Amino acid sequence: MDFGQLDAALDAVHRAGVPGVFAEVRAGDQVWRGAAGVADTGTGRPVSAGMRHRVGSVTKTFTAAAVLRQVERGRIGLDTPIGHYLPKLVPGERGRVITVRMLIDHTSGLAEYLPYAYPSLKAFPDLAATRPDSLDEHRFTRFDPVELIAMGVGAPAVGPPGVYSNTNYLLLGQLLGHVTGGRAEECITRDVIDRAGLRDTTFPAGTHVEEPHSKLYESWFGMIDPPRDYSVFDMSWVGPAASLISTVSDLNRFYELLLAGEIVSPASLAEMRRTVRIVSQEGKLIDYGLGLHPVESTEFWGHGGTVWGGGTLAAARADGTRQFAIAVNAQRWNRLDESGRPQPHPIDGALAALQRLAMSCDTVTNR
Template sequence: MKNPLDSAALNAAIEHVHRAGMPGLFAEVRDGDQVWRGAAGVADVSTGRPVTADMRHRVGSITKTFTAAAVLQQVESGRIGLDTPVGRYLPELVPGERGDAITVRMLLNHTSGLAEYLPYAYPSLKAFPVLAETSPQSLDDHRFTRFDPVDLIGMGVSAPPVGTPGGAPGVYSNTNYLLLVQLLEQATGTTAERCITRNVIERAGLRDTGLPTGTHIDGPHSQLYESWFGMIDPPRDYSVYDMSWVGPSASLTSTVADLNRFYAALLAGKIVRPSSLEEMRRTVPVVSQEGRVIEYGLGLHPMEGPGQGTFWGHGGTVWGGGALAMTRADGRRQMAVAVNMQRWNGLDSAGRPQPHPIDGALAAFYQVAMYG
């Protein structure tokens, strides 16, 4: 079903998100050959510099789709087995019975039962998900910390398990994807950054997408404002940050145009074979970082609209920034949006995030962008 782009409605919807409290955001929506790009608000609250739709942005866990695609390519070549125990490849990182029980597929779809390492790497977040007992102090303490991925994996593997291997629902954990990064490096004999760049980013023809290893975002970009549930007031800029805390599992920088280009190529079977894409779209229930149960495949998750078909993509957050990219299964309708503030919800007396006008405004924008 065709939904032609309504530029006036999209312009009004993106402006409404800014007026609801988002400093700045930008997006690209595509319907076949029609393209709308828009932006609202500022990239720098101190100078008033406006955001523009061509800016580069840290896209967080959207990187996981790129990582998963690179792993599936190695499955296709026979270097990695999708249902092979990870202990066969990385016995020193996932030793013993767990290494025998956790497969590569379980890492990809977050059903490994391995805990999230972040609360252990960032001590002031130790009480997560009890948000009221957390503090943003560690975000500043580790702005320029160069983490060793093996140390981070060790934190997640040695933490109490969050489930049994292959059990449902799974629990979303960055530990899974740091292990996949190590697996990629072992299988290819090169760095994961080089592997993903050569085999995924360049294959998709992306010119403004990369995995920077420094602390800065290359090219025109927005500052990134973190609120940490109202505990940082006013929100603080974390756009300069050492991204080794997530490495090539969530450190990608991209543009909204490149994100749409990537997901169009992926869903058209140009990055992995159709059989691999079918595996990527086989979903299981997974508890998200927000505590909601979502359907999750291999580095992809679906969003359903009323009578409009299934959209596939991923969302991502970093300190201060967020993005969401979704493409309809037929590849025709696409949306990619980037925002420059995170965790804007304050906490109620019970420590739960309170509704914020930004939430409703973003949902309304997604509705117009994806469904017309």
Template sequence: MRNPLDPAKLNAAVENVHRAGMPGLFAEVRDGDQVWRGAAGVADLATGRPVTADMRHRVGSITKTFTAAAVLQQVEGGLIGLDTAIGRYLPRLVPGERGAAITVRMLLNHTSGLAEYLPRAYPSLTALPVLADTGPQSLDDNRLTRFHPTELIEMGVTAPAVGVPGGAPGVYSNTNYLLLGALLEQVTGAAAEQCITRNVIERAGLRHTELPTGPYVTGPHSQMYEAWFGMIDPPRDYSVYDMSWVGPAAALISTVTDLNRFFGLLLAGEIVSPSSLAQMRRTVPVVSQEGRVIEYGLGLHPMEAPGQTAFWGHGGMVWGAGALAMTRADGKRQMAVAVNLQRPNKLDSAGKPQPHPIDDALEALYRTAMHG
């Protein structure tokens, strides 16, 4: 028997995240025909303007699910082969033996072995993943930098490989999804952003979702505060930011309502075919950007609790903003949460993020939202 929504518990759980140190957050939870929306805290620390549940927000790597869906649609149309070598389509971007060995599927599930380009594009982050030696200077330096995807892809392709094509575990890398954007452009003749907008965003009827072309979030939105592990104190607002540094990997702007609508339609087989959805749910072990081994499909990530049905979705983080969207396998229970502070955790002497009260409060919110 499904747990009905409990607005009082959900309101309390959201408020607890705010009290734990999150400036502002907002969420939508669905259970069948029941819908709860809630928010706590402020959208602007300077003015005290409150957050509201209808705000638009940068949702980071949730973008990858949209990009993956657009690629699977082209697979269905015969323009892309899921197990075809990327070198067949993009020989200049991934030349030689690697281009012949890396398939489209390996890009989608992060088993290509291609390295993350970000530490090369952002020099102060070159020490990743040894966080103790990083600094946030590059975040400011690149606030209005307009990157071209091919220069970022080249950084990732020419960096030392992090694995062999198809090897396990894979390693999560934004380079993979910039290549998928280039692939969409190659086979459709339209920019990846146009292809994803037309075939995924508009097809799903998402009225408040877009891949931005400039540095601004239009419409009602929160400021977005980055702490970079306590090195930016007080946290700095990065809500105005050119998102070409991640493009079809993590640039999406959306709302919690649109995210729930998208994942509900996707898991109902209404964005891609049921057979394509089955491919998206075939998982492999992947080392996440936090260094944990997770199960990862084709732009979809499962989450399970003991004795519970699996949830499918994705999380995302960019400078100052984060989001998580999860939908139960049967499509009935859904959650989308957006937060406006990133990386408040201080680092220990080994350079590992220390626990922060926000972490436990968010976990409690997720449990309340997903399981009642």
């Protein structure tokens, strides 16, 4: 498999309707990088494979790894109730029942806070009854994570089975701050990002992404037409759950080292790869570990992520022979059918084909 096939698959994603897409595939010491389309639909500025990107919930793997590092130091117990550490944030019986592990693998039963923080999304998961108005209303809102957690904790419990919820990871951020005496972002940077030697991975200091980066075009299921740029945004609405900025190269390095047992210990990595069944944000049953999940099969492990206008998927083969990371500068391009469900779109098939090729190619040629 040569790089021409990967180039063609990448171009197909762009032709299907994504303004810009970029990716990197590694196989041993060989690397392919590609980009297709534009970073700015107004100026025609092209995307490049080295662009920095908001990677969304890929952040969760970093946060989970930081928690496991504290477990290794004896500061956190995986099966200790969260109420032991944060009794004011998760009070009463739930604080005594919900463990740290249950936060990391989304089996806590704590609801997603987002529909409460963004009023126009209150009807979620009934997509047809939502509106994107709150995205503009909260573009520059500085959210207090404790207030967001209170929304999730105060909402009716969800599951079983476990249900994917950002409330869990905001709580993990507070837990890291509690046991280290600093901000969660500082702990994650020191124990995970710096440990992995990632040069272009940071938490946002403000509302902008440092250059070079792409604009991010959100459609909200056809309700924003034409798609609107949300690359300038205050990411306090997700914090340690989904606010990280990175590159496809850094993500490949991170997952390669993580799956090799060089970020957390082999014992911790084994815990991360113990999966349970949960319901994803898309309403699908998936296998999920501790901030990590199998991608297509248990040969590859990684995480996907979305923000307003952007998406990312990164994974590594467990034997260390291959890694891939794909980034797009559009999101929620599917329109809804009469029942309110997202309709299939050519982008979905093109992305799936690119992912399959990235996972299966035996040889890649340096560009």
